Amino acid sequence: MKKIVFFFFVPLLLAGCSGNDKTIEVYDVLDDAEKRVEVREILDSNEDIYSGTAIFVNNDLLVAVQAKPWLDYKKGKIEKELTNQFEEQFSQFDVLVSADYKLYWEANKLLNEEDSKKVEDQVKKLKELEKEET
Amino acid sequence: MQQEQYKNLEQQVTPPTPYLKNALKAFFVGGIICTIGHAITYFYIIFFDFTENTVGNPTVSTMIFLSMLLTGFGLYTKLGQFAGAGSAVPVTGFGNAVISAAIEHRTEGIVLGVGGNIFKLAGSVILFGVASAFFISLIKLILVTIGVVQW
Amino acid sequence: MVIVFQSKPSILANAVVAGPLEKKSVFYSYFDSVVEDERWNQKTNEQGHSKMIIEACEIITKKANINNLDVDYFLSGDLVNQMTPSNFAARELAISFIGLFSACATSVSSVIISSLLTELGASQYAIAGAASQHNAIERQFRYPIEYGGKKPATAQWTATAAGYVLVGKHNPEYPSVVAATVGKVVDYGDTNPFHMGGAMAPAAFDTIKAHLKKRNQKFQDYDLIMTGDLGKVGLKILQTMFAQSGIKPEELQLLRDAGAEFYGEDEAFLAGASGAGCSAAVYFSYIIQQLKTGRFKRVLLCATGALLSPLSFQQGESIPCTAHAIELTME
Numbered sequence: 280m281k282k283i284v285f286f287f288f289v290p291l292l293l294a295g296c297s298g299n300d301k302t303i304e305v306y307d308v309l310d311d312a313e314k315r316v317e318v319r320e321i322l323d324s325n326e327d328i329y330s331g332t333a334i335f336v337n338n339d340l341l342v343a344v345q346a347k348p349w350l351d352y353k354k355g356k357i358e359k360e361l362t363n364q365f366e367e368q369f370s371q372f373d374v375l376v377s378a379d380y381k382l383y384w385e386a387n388k389l390l391n392e393e394d395s396k397k398v399e400d401q402v403k404k405l406k407e408l409e410k411e412e413t
Numbered sequence: 414m415q416q417e418q419y420k421n422l423e424q425q426v427t428p429p430t431p432y433l434k435n436a437l438k439a440f441f442v443g444g445i446i447c448t449i450g451h452a453i454t455y456f457y458i459i460f461f462d463f464t465e466n467t468v469g470n471p472t473v474s475t476m477i478f479l480s481m482l483l484t485g486f487g488l489y490t491k492l493g494q495f496a497g498a499g500s501a502v503p504v505t506g507f508g509n510a511v512i513s514a515a516i517e518h519r520t521e522g523i524v525l526g527v528g529g530n531i532f533k534l535a536g537s538v539i540l541f542g543v544a545s546a547f548f549i550s551l552i553k554l555i556l557v558t559i560g561v562v563q564w
Numbered sequence: 565m566v567i568v569f570q571s572k573p574s575i576l577a578n579a580v581v582a583g584p585l586e587k588k589s590v591f592y593s594y595f596d597s598v599v600e601d602e603r604w605n606q607k608t609n610e611q612g613h614s615k616m617i618i619e620a621c622e623i624i625t626k627k628a629n630i631n632n633l634d635v636d637y638f639l640s641g642d643l644v645n646q647m648t649p650s651n652f653a654a655r656e657l658a659i660s661f662i663g664l665f666s667a668c669a670t671s672v673s674s675v676i677i678s679s680l681l682t683e684l685g686a687s688q689y690a691i692a693g694a695a696s697q698h699n700a701i702e703r704q705f706r707y708p709i710e711y712g713g714k715k716p717a718t719a720q721w722t723a724t725a726a727g728y729v730l731v732g733k734h735n736p737e738y739p740s741v742v743a744a745t746v747g748k749v750v751d752y753g754d755t756n757p758f759h760m761g762g763a764m765a766p767a768a769f770d771t772i773k774a775h776l777k778k779r780n781q782k783f784q785d786y787d788l789i790m791t792g793d794l795g796k797v798g799l800k801i802l803q804t805m806f807a808q809s810g811i812k813p814e815e816l817q818l819l820r821d822a823g824a825e826f827y828g829e830d831e832a833f834l835a836g837a838s839g840a841g842c843s844a845a846v847y848f849s850y851i852i853q854q855l856k857t858g859r860f861k862r863v864l865l866c867a868t869g870a871l872l873s874p875l876s877f878q879q880g881e882s883i884p885c886t887a888h889a890i891e892l893t894m895e
């Protein structure tokens with residue numbers, strides 16, 4: 280019995296300890312280096328997330344982040360803080376920050392998308408989805 | 414023999430309940446059920462247009478559907494005997510309580526049998542769930558009003 | 565209260581019908597008939613329960629080569645509310661009927677009453693016995709069948725079986741009822757419906773002790789003393805009680821329990837079998853047969869019953885229990 284418990288727990292413990300680096304991705308049609316740095320700075324300064332993806336398209340900015348394990352309960356707070364920071368920095372954009380896995384998953388899929396029209400449609404759709412409550 | 418004396422004797426002879434073993438079984442089986450639930454959550458998020466806010470409903474329906482199949486084929490009782498609280502506490506256990514009562518009372522007809530008895534076991538869960546939700550939100554409302562916490 | 569039967573009524577025929585799961589019983593080979601369908605091909609469990617009783621009675625009349633008109637009394641009981649399976653079976657059989665309720669001890673109490681009727685000369689032939697059907701009883705006393713609740717190791721499994729005997733005037737070729745004890749209702753304050761053995765053991769102790777004392781007998785006077793459905797844990801408790809009252813270990817070997825042995829060592833049935841049909845099935849197949857072959861000369865059958873209802877234990881009442889005993893001999 281003890282061996283079995285060990286067998287299951289050790290990999291979990293080891294897996295939980297690795298990977299302190301944040302993966303931050305930015306998609307920008309205009310490929311503005313300055314924006315990239317600014318986004319990186321904001322996301323890097325937040326201690327509660329381990330990954331984030333920002334998508335700039337036309338007037339929209341979608342930032343999808345993932346809270347660290349055990350910090351899921353802080354999601355609302357994280358979203359609020361980041362929204363304030365991003366809105367301050369990118370006041371010309373319509374900003375949406377979300378810690379929802381759905382938005383994160385879709386945002387990451389968009390990173391390799393060439394067609395900016397498609398990206399725009401998808402971002403609009405995701406913003407709609409986020410508002411959905413039921 | 415006195416009642417006290419007999420109680421002592423009975424306790425000595427009756428094998429003790431293996432609480433630790435039961436708790437471990439419940440932990441693992443409950444954990445597995447919840448993992449399956451989480452896999453279903455991700456399935457709906459990735460392949461359908463559900464967000465974390467909205468994915469709860471389809472996930473719960475799917476889990477209850479699975480629980481219904483297991484109950485109907487007589488497997489949930491076996492799972493329950495092994496896992497105890499591990500299979501009773503997740504939503505599948507709630508589904509099992511409702512469905513088993515429905516199957517049981519089918520012979521008394523749809524309206525009086527199934528309709529009247531389907532919540533025989535689960536009814537108290539619903540009642541006290543709703544009642545406690547009311548009181549918790551009342552407490553929160555008071556705390557928000559006096560400014561201790563925010564919504 | 566001990567009754568001594570001067571006329572020694574005999575058990576002229578016996579029949580046990582059981583459900584599909586009872587094939588796992590160690591007594592399976594002694595049963596007269598086993599049905600593949602739990603509901604006896606009826607619409608409801610309760611109808612199946614009734615059908616099972618009718619079938620057992622039909623086997624009895626066939627074995628004794630008589631018909632229903634020759635039978636004077638039908639004494640039966642079961643655990644369903646108001647004993648409808650027995651009542652409905654009596655409707656089909658058209659025999660004068662007395663419904664009895666001593667919970668799982670009905671198998672013996674019905675034999676006691678029919679022996680009294682025979683002794684009185686009021687009855688030529690009387691059919692006595694009890695039955696239980698797992699699904700019909702479980703739904704009544706516990707949770708729905710398919711509900712996945714965990715049962716403790718002390719819980720018992722209600723057996724699906726009907727055991728009946730034909731009691732008639734003394735015939736030396738058949739086992740005879742020589743004495744009986746009608747038990748008191750004993751309550752040591754147990755409230756756990758998943759530990760019936762613990763609640764019922766004191767009743768069995770009380771009845772067996774009273775019987776032996778009044779009859780001036782010892783354990784060794786019997787080839788076997790068998791309780792009804794105490795289960796594995798209940799039997800252990802009863803053995804401990806007797807051991808504390810000065811019965812030697814080798815004598816305790818004579819004490820067995822039908823419920824504890826019914827399903828053998830199969831752990832799926834936890835502490836063993838229970839239900840009115842459990843003791844009836846073992847007493848009226850295995851025991852009668854062993855008496856007939858002469859392996860047993862004198863046995864004491866002490867069926868125990870827990871006299872609770874789902875209502876009473878929800879209202880926090882403790883579980884009163886009774887035990888009735890009959891002494892059977894073979895000349």
